[in-house]
Amino acid sequence: MSQASHPILLTPGPLTTSDRTRAAMLRDWGSWDSDFNQITARIRQQVLRIVHGEGTHECVPLQGSGTFSVEAAIGTVVPRGGHVLVPNNGAYCQRIARICKVLGRELTTIDYTEDRQVSAADVDRALAADPTITHVALVHCETGTGVLNPLREIALVVARHGRGLIVDAMSSFGALEIDARKTPFDAVVAASGKCLEGVPGMGFVIVRRSTLEKCEGNSHSLAMDLHDQWVYMGKTTQWRFTPPTHVVAALDEAITQYFEEGGLEARGGRYARNCDALISGLAALGFRTYLDAAIQAPIIVTFHAPDDPKYDFKTFYQEVKKRGYILYPGKLTQVETFRVGCMGHFGEAGIPGAVAAVAETLKAMGIRQVSAAALA
Numbered sequence: 001m002s003q004a005s006h007p008i009l010l011t012p013g014p015l016t017t018s019d020r021t022r023a024a025m026l027r028d029w030g031s032w033d034s035d036f037n038q039i040t041a042r043i044r045q046q047v048l049r050i051v052h053g054e055g056t057h058e059c060v061p062l063q064g065s066g067t068f069s070v071e072a073a074i075g076t077v078v079p080r081g082g083h084v085l086v087p088n089n090g091a092y093c094q095r096i097a098r099i100c101k102v103l104g105r106e107l108t109t110i111d112y113t114e115d116r117q118v119s120a121a122d123v124d125r126a127l128a129a130d131p132t133i134t135h136v137a138l139v140h141c142e143t144g145t146g147v148l149n150p151l152r153e154i155a156l157v158v159a160r161h162g163r164g165l166i167v168d169a170m171s172s173f174g175a176l177e178i179d180a181r182k183t184p185f186d187a188v189v190a191a192s193g194k195c196l197e198g199v200p201g202m203g204f205v206i207v208r209r210s211t212l213e214k215c216e217g218n219s220h221s222l223a224m225d226l227h228d229q230w231v232y233m234g235k236t237t238q239w240r241f242t243p244p245t246h247v248v249a250a251l252d253e254a255i256t257q258y259f260e261e262g263g264l265e266a267r268g269g270r271y272a273r274n275c276d277a278l279i280s281g282l283a284a285l286g287f288r289t290y291l292d293a294a295i296q297a298p299i300i301v302t303f304h305a306p307d308d309p310k311y312d313f314k315t316f317y318q319e320v321k322k323r324g325y326i327l328y329p330g331k332l333t334q335v336e337t338f339r340v341g342c343m344g345h346f347g348e349a350g351i352p353g354a355v356a357a358v359a360e361t362l363k364a365m366g367i368r369q370v371s372a373a374a375l376a
């Protein structure tokens, strides 16, 4: 198969998976079967191992894309009379705010421009000013831009105020450190098809056990009730409702490879090398990153689009795709950008190959002026 017919996905999920992970989906499982339920149990244990949450936390898996698990976490952990503070510096923070509104949880936001990190001091002030806030919902890596938020600092502030913390760690889990022994949280949400390099289709929420025990009856929804899922799984070893069996089997295989590679340090290290190679490679072609290096997570990078009138994203995308790489559109309303992911199962040649594809694309499109700043 040529690379152009199976391009490398430089996207934040679904992402490029290994042959072994895809091969794990080539059989069918019965949801009652004890072999299958052992796979579920193993995934739950291994996920806890990644955050050092064994003994203190529970991993509750849930069918659906990542957002389903974020919504389930808010709905299950925040009581109906709860009040959620969302420090908002991007699209995924705004999604959490919308979830709170839809679920009828009281909402307060601290709004930032998208090129700024959330500040722990601002969260501290907001919690001090409003004792009715019961929970903070933080996005760890804001995938809309690629900005890394200071999770540990904020977690310590929230704990000091005695409030709850829910973390959307979708695009950081498994690559950037989250250590439950050092970073207090009530819930961390992630999914199969991101840094663990499984296929999309399920999420999981790591909940502090003492919190989860008190969550009965909070949820607005039957299918999204993590407390009910947890109790049922504890009693039966099974998922409530049909599990995404192939996705579960693929995630199990992906986690095996994750630990073979060397776990968090190795995965995060590989993405960081990808990120450095990407930023320096595209900088050599004149591209500028949207974020300052100091707040850039090694997960996904937003670049300013070329200033040249010959540029349009659709053609750029198609030309790069022809050469074997899938880019990602920008998510900003004010400035024209595109994004490139650093995550997924591709070798160290992946990023240099993508940079070469972009260079050829610029030539093919006749784009001379990548950035006005670079010419000046």
Ligand SMILES: *Cc1c(COP(=O)(O)O)cnc(C)c1O
Binding pocket: 012, 013, 065, 066, 067, 068, 070, 092, 139, 141, 142, 143, 168, 169, 170, 171, 191
């Ligand atoms: C991917 C992602 C999600 C979930 O998105 P889905 O499309 O529902 O899988 C949520 N938050 C962040 C930060 C993400 O990167």
